[in-house]
Amino acid sequence: MASSSYSNSPCAACKFLRRKCMPDCIFAPYFPPEEPQKFANVHKIFGASNVSKLLHEVQPHQREDAVNSLAYEAEARIKDPVYGCVGAISVLQRQVIRLQKELDATNADLIRYSCNEIPNTHHGGAASSLGNSHAFYYPSTNWNNDHCGNRYPSGDI
């Protein structure tokens, strides 16, 4: 939450910039004196002037989110000067691609199960270890072919 503790001491930004913290200071609600590193980081990466401009550009109710996202980006860039938070984006993008592939493969397995291409198992071993030894048992009836290419009884089952 935005701090309003600037009445007693200058905000972290004004203290860092060695200037008098006025009641209408644009930084004060978002850079409380007890979090000096937050301003030091955004100052190092973006510069005080750019942060001030950006805060004036956005709506007052959006300023806290804007400051927090700037602080996140600044910290990421200080930790990783080459990639900054773009490194996190790359990691997440690879994770999304990997999970989507795993999900597609698992869904394909489920479809094969429902089409009976993979036999069910009744014990802890892998399905494939059972080979074709587990066959479905149907009562004697007429048979049709389904969308999986399997035959199924045409009666009401």
Added chain:
Amino acid sequence: MASSSYSNSPCAACKFLRRKCMPDCIFAPYFPPEEPQKFANVHKIFGASNVSKLLHEVQPHQREDAVNSLAYEAEARIKDPVYGCVGAISVLQRQVIRLQKELDATNADLIRYSCNEIPNTHHGGAASSLGNSHAFYYPSTNWNNDHCGNRYPSGDI
């Protein structure tokens, strides 16, 4: 790839800053004159001085990646002044959580299939529509219980 086209005309940074582009210009290899917007964006968000400092801090072979990640962040911040590329991180994080949940649920379904809690189907209808009418058929043998709580033949199947 880093451009080396600064021999004829000033790089985009020096042109933007209205200064003479020297042969050892730190910006020139990464801000070719034909991409003026790239420098304009990083200048608006980070400031030329901060970009220059950052380029001097990283190894020469890392500078191209550093500039490209700065350009990505700058463009994201111009498009979305409140969240910048942190917005993309939030979207990706939610996507990872959703995919992981879907994968867990699909894997749980697969386990239920392998434990025979969901019967296979031999036609286009849902597995549940078959009820218990499809039973596995095993040859007469001795039975044990598996980790699914099902009985299985104790013989070598």
